[in-house]
Amino acid sequence: MDLESVDPRFQCKSFCCVIQDCLARYDYNQSMCSREIEQLVECCSSLARPEGSLHCMGFMNLHHQARQHAEGCQARLESSALD
Structure with missing residues (x-):
């Protein structure tokens, strides 16, 4: 039995190994x-x-920050296109 299936702290570990x-x-x-x-x-x-x-x-926090930044950039582009 692997840790990923037993311990929630190790969920998604296999994806990190692939990366x-x-x-x-x-x-x-x-x-x-x-x-x-x-x-x-x-x-x-x-x-x-x-x-x-x-x-x-940390990864999810970083991903969330990147997504917010991208959304902010998109909003600025859309508002400048309206000017």
């Missing part, structure tokens, strides 16, 4: 691993308490 392998394979070029990163985001988003997973802590 590490991908980054090593592509000389740490993050853009080459965007699909793998998105899979981790989906796993963390599916958890009732993503902050309880060691592999989602």
Whole structure:
């Protein structure tokens, strides 16, 4: 039995391992691993308490901040287009 299925702190761990392998394979070029990163985001988003997973802590906060920044940029672009 693996820790992911037993201990909620280790949920989404396998996605982190896949990301590490991908980054090593592509000389740490993050853009080459965007699909793998998105899979981790989906796993963390599916958890009732993503902050309880060691592999989602901080990452989800960073992802949330990036999403807010992108939404703010989009809103500024839309408002400047109306001017």
